[in-house]
Amino acid sequence: MILKTNKPKYTQIIDAAVNVIAENGYHASQVSKIAKKAGVADGTIYLYFKNKEDILVSLFQEKMGIFIEKIEKEINDVDDAEKKLGILIKMHFNQLAENHDLAIVTQLELRQSNIALRLKINEILKKYLKIIDEIIDAGINQGVFRKELNPRLARQMIFGTIDEIATNWVMKDQKYNVVKQADEVHELIIQGLSSNVD
Amino acid sequence: MILKTNKPKYTQIIDAAVNVIAENGYHASQVSKIAKKAGVADGTIYLYFKNKEDILVSLFQEKMGIFIEKIEKEINDVDDAEKKLGILIKMHFNQLAENHDLAIVTQLELRQSNIALRLKINEILKKYLKIIDEIIDAGINQGVFRKELNPRLARQMIFGTIDEIATNWVMKDQKYNVVKQADEVHELIIQGLSSNVD
Amino acid sequence: MILKTNKPKYTQIIDAAVNVIAENGYHASQVSKIAKKAGVADGTIYLYFKNKEDILVSLFQEKMGIFIEKIEKEINDVDDAEKKLGILIKMHFNQLAENHDLAIVTQLELRQSNIALRLKINEILKKYLKIIDEIIDAGINQGVFRKELNPRLARQMIFGTIDEIATNWVMKDQKYNVVKQADEVHELIIQGLSSNVD
Amino acid sequence: MILKTNKPKYTQIIDAAVNVIAENGYHASQVSKIAKKAGVADGTIYLYFKNKEDILVSLFQEKMGIFIEKIEKEINDVDDAEKKLGILIKMHFNQLAENHDLAIVTQLELRQSNIALRLKINEILKKYLKIIDEIIDAGINQGVFRKELNPRLARQMIFGTIDEIATNWVMKDQKYNVVKQADEVHELIIQGLSSNVD
DNA sequence: GATGAATGAGGTTTCATTCAT
DNA sequence: CATGAATGAAACCTCATTCAT
Numbered sequence: 001m002i003l004k005t006n007k008p009k010y011t012q013i014i015d016a017a018v019n020v021i022a023e024n025g026y027h028a029s030q031v032s033k034i035a036k037k038a039g040v041a042d043g044t045i046y047l048y049f050k051n052k053e054d055i056l057v058s059l060f061q062e063k064m065g066i067f068i069e070k071i072e073k074e075i076n077d078v079d080d081a082e083k084k085l086g087i088l089i090k091m092h093f094n095q096l097a098e099n100h101d102l103a104i105v106t107q108l109e110l111r112q113s114n115i116a117l118r119l120k121i122n123e124i125l126k127k128y129l130k131i132i133d134e135i136i137d138a139g140i141n142q143g144v145f146r147k148e149l150n151p152r153l154a155r156q157m158i159f160g161t162i163d164e165i166a167t168n169w170v171m172k173d174q175k176y177n178v179v180k181q182a183d184e185v186h187e188l189i190i191q192g193l194s195s196n197v198d
Numbered sequence: 199m200i201l202k203t204n205k206p207k208y209t210q211i212i213d214a215a216v217n218v219i220a221e222n223g224y225h226a227s228q229v230s231k232i233a234k235k236a237g238v239a240d241g242t243i244y245l246y247f248k249n250k251e252d253i254l255v256s257l258f259q260e261k262m263g264i265f266i267e268k269i270e271k272e273i274n275d276v277d278d279a280e281k282k283l284g285i286l287i288k289m290h291f292n293q294l295a296e297n298h299d300l301a302i303v304t305q306l307e308l309r310q311s312n313i314a315l316r317l318k319i320n321e322i323l324k325k326y327l328k329i330i331d332e333i334i335d336a337g338i339n340q341g342v343f344r345k346e347l348n349p350r351l352a353r354q355m356i357f358g359t360i361d362e363i364a365t366n367w368v369m370k371d372q373k374y375n376v377v378k379q380a381d382e383v384h385e386l387i388i389q390g391l392s393s394n395v396d
Numbered sequence: 397m398i399l400k401t402n403k404p405k406y407t408q409i410i411d412a413a414v415n416v417i418a419e420n421g422y423h424a425s426q427v428s429k430i431a432k433k434a435g436v437a438d439g440t441i442y443l444y445f446k447n448k449e450d451i452l453v454s455l456f457q458e459k460m461g462i463f464i465e466k467i468e469k470e471i472n473d474v475d476d477a478e479k480k481l482g483i484l485i486k487m488h489f490n491q492l493a494e495n496h497d498l499a500i501v502t503q504l505e506l507r508q509s510n511i512a513l514r515l516k517i518n519e520i521l522k523k524y525l526k527i528i529d530e531i532i533d534a535g536i537n538q539g540v541f542r543k544e545l546n547p548r549l550a551r552q553m554i555f556g557t558i559d560e561i562a563t564n565w566v567m568k569d570q571k572y573n574v575v576k577q578a579d580e581v582h583e584l585i586i587q588g589l590s591s592n593v594d
Numbered sequence: 595m596i597l598k599t600n601k602p603k604y605t606q607i608i609d610a611a612v613n614v615i616a617e618n619g620y621h622a623s624q625v626s627k628i629a630k631k632a633g634v635a636d637g638t639i640y641l642y643f644k645n646k647e648d649i650l651v652s653l654f655q656e657k658m659g660i661f662i663e664k665i666e667k668e669i670n671d672v673d674d675a676e677k678k679l680g681i682l683i684k685m686h687f688n689q690l691a692e693n694h695d696l697a698i699v700t701q702l703e704l705r706q707s708n709i710a711l712r713l714k715i716n717e718i719l720k721k722y723l724k725i726i727d728e729i730i731d732a733g734i735n736q737g738v739f740r741k742e743l744n745p746r747l748a749r750q751m752i753f754g755t756i757d758e759i760a761t762n763w764v765m766k767d768q769k770y771n772v773v774k775q776a777d778e779v780h781e782l783i784i785q786g787l788s789s790n791v792d
Numbered sequence: 793g794a795t796g797a798a799t800g801a802g803g804t805t806t807c808a809t810t811c812a813t
Numbered sequence: 814c815a816t817g818a819a820t821g822a823a824a825c826c827t828c829a830t831t832c833a834t
Binding site for chain 5: 626629634635636637638641
């Protein structure tokens with residue numbers, strides 16, 4: 001469906017890209033298809049973006065920006081690192097659940113891109129990873145997380161776990177409620193597997 | 199008749215594919231390049247594989263088969279679930295560290311493939327995930343892992359953590375020793391972040 | 397949107413195809429060769445035709461359309477079925493003789509195509525066969541052709557004869573004047589072999 | 595079905611070729627398929643035939659040889675040119691009707707071959723065309739055919755008519771009885787369309 | 793004579809990007 | 814600003830033929 005809204009073309013194109021990629025898959029999302037969905041001519045795309053890769057990088061940047069901003073806002077309202085982490089997990093799942101297409105694009109489709117693009121995406125992701133790093137630091141300082149933690153490994157565990165769970169959920173066509181599992185995931189990350197029968 | 203025996207040519211081609219993909223990247227790995235590296239004619243590839251995708255699926259199948267077999271062997275020697283998990287993590291990292299090219303191919307390049315291929319790869323991965331599931335089950339039964347664990351989430355945490363760490367390590371050009379961190383990762387998964395100051 | 401209008405490019409490509417096929421033969425007529433002769437890029441072909449087969453079907457359709465139109469026009473000017481047939485035969489040969497390349501393409505090269513294409517060509521030919529059928533009907537009604545004629549066999553005789561003569565002429569490199577034989581052929585079809593010494 | 599008969603391999607291969615081409619079509623009849631059906635190795639084909647084209651030429655030669663021989667035999671028993679022609683037409687249809695696969699191969703599939711092969715086939719056909727020529731000559735000499743006949747055109751009419759009718763019959767999946775129409779076709783060729791109301 | 797594994801040339805089509813209007 | 818027709822590079826796979834055994 002082509003809608004000629006009064007959104008600036010830049011936003012129109014990015015939203016069209018999300019939609020087209022979610023519906024057709026990364027490799028079947030030609031520039032011409034995105035242009036058509038955005039209601040602009042193929043050539044117009046190149047007035048707003050350097051090239052196709054730039055659309056995707058910008059897409060990720062824009063959406064991730066909003067993603068991060070919302071999470072930061074909520075996290076800043078609490079002091080306890082453990083609670084911060086709980087909020088981050090719940091909001092991570094929540095934002096994906098609220099945007100069906102974006103979930104598909106970020107969890108599945110964009111990962112098919114070439115390594116150059118993936119490195120750029122990783123660059124953008126760093127802001128998010130930094131938030132996780134800060135929570136870990138805070139937790140250690142507050143004494144709720146173990147002093148001996150390797151912060152990098154801890155962050156990779158947190159992100160790896162959340163991301164794997166999100167990806168599995170998208171691959172199952174988002175059929176179950178992943179947000180409801182946030183607390184369990186939180187508990188898992190905080191307590192690990194152990195029954196602590198020391 | 200195409201038989202996937204351990205004939206030299208079949209193995210030659212798969213090993214060439216690993217090498218070519220690691221060196222040139224997924225999208226720049228033409229069949230002709232693989233054939234050249236394997237020392238066979240382009241057409242010979244098609245005596246052993248249905249099509250290009252089949253090379254990649256077979257590659258993953260063969261290598262993952264060995265990967266799993268070795269891990270299973272070691273794990274069966276111990277009873278304690280926690281130790282089993284420790285072995286799995288160490289061997290996972292170890293096998294990637296021992297095969298530089300294969301690490302690049304499985305952690306980075308093969309993930310750029312289209313969804314059809316990714317689904318086939320996931321199918322193969324299931325055998326590995328099943329081993330993790332069995333460790334979790336054993337741990338719960340032995341009382342070393344919490345009864346309340348959601349086994350699926352636990353498995354996703356374990357795999358997500360290991361995979362994220364492995365991918366980061368490969369993206370950093372395998373510059374540090376990931377095997378040395380196996381114990382720390384194990385501890386992280388078993389104990390979580392918490393300092394347990396309950 | 398691809399419109400089969402009389403835009404220059406569409407016609408350019410078809411005419412180039414006739415020329416290239418006549419000169420190089422059906423199997424040696426690559427799309428790139430046709431594009432070059434038409435003075436367009438390879439990809440431009442696909443803005444005007446679905447695929448290579450579509451070039452050939454369109455070629456036959458366009459040329460046969462003109463062929464039929466011209467014959468119909470002349471035939472409509474006379475009433476006598478016998479004369480209609482005479483005109484059809486003369487014009488059939490004449491149009492082939494006027495277009496050296498097209499004669500080669502339709503009589504020799506296009507017949508090497510696969511069955512799918514041949515069926516499409518046959519479909520187009522039906523319009524021409526229908527004209528022959530109408531002449532036969534008219535002739536029977538006018539009493540100049542025998543009442544007992546099997547119209548289908550009669551049509552097959554007419555078309556088979558004309559086509560065989562045309563093909564032989566093309567295979568002899570169009571070295572003699574086939575148009576001059578039109579009257580003889582007409583006589584042959586009307587009177588048969590018989591000397592009528594009943 | 596692969597039958598290891600004690601027929602010489604040469605004949606085995608030709609019969610397999612007829613069968614394979616009739617079933618799969620000209621372009622889908624690879625040498626390996628013919629070899630398989632003949633129950634020999636691919637390489638064995640090249641002990642009996644120079645190349646693939648040679649199989650097809652030999653096939654046509656062998657089968658046409660039998661075809662012609664039978665017709666000649668019957669024709670020699672009568673003197674009247676008109677009757678000779680009647681026999682030729684009936685036997686032409688009859689031999690095609692008796693060999694379903696061969697009819698498909700000669701009327702449809704072999705015509706998709708390249709021009710080089712078609713020229714060789716025409717060379718073989720000449721023996722058959724010569725028989726027709728002799729009938730025409732005899733008819734003129736006997737006074738049953740018109741003196742003024744152009745013998746070449748007459749031969750092209752006869753062969754073109756018979757061939758067109760045979761081809762149409764094969765394209766209609768040989769669903770009706772073409773042999774029954776032989777007399778009508780004969781009459782058509784002898785008397786033409788005309789009702790002779792001079 | 794017979795085998796069949798190996799060879800390697802060759803072509804259709806897609807799609808990101810440009811640029812004249 | 815916007816258009817969209819035109820560009821042209823690039824690769825998977827088939828199959829007739831060979832030749833060492």
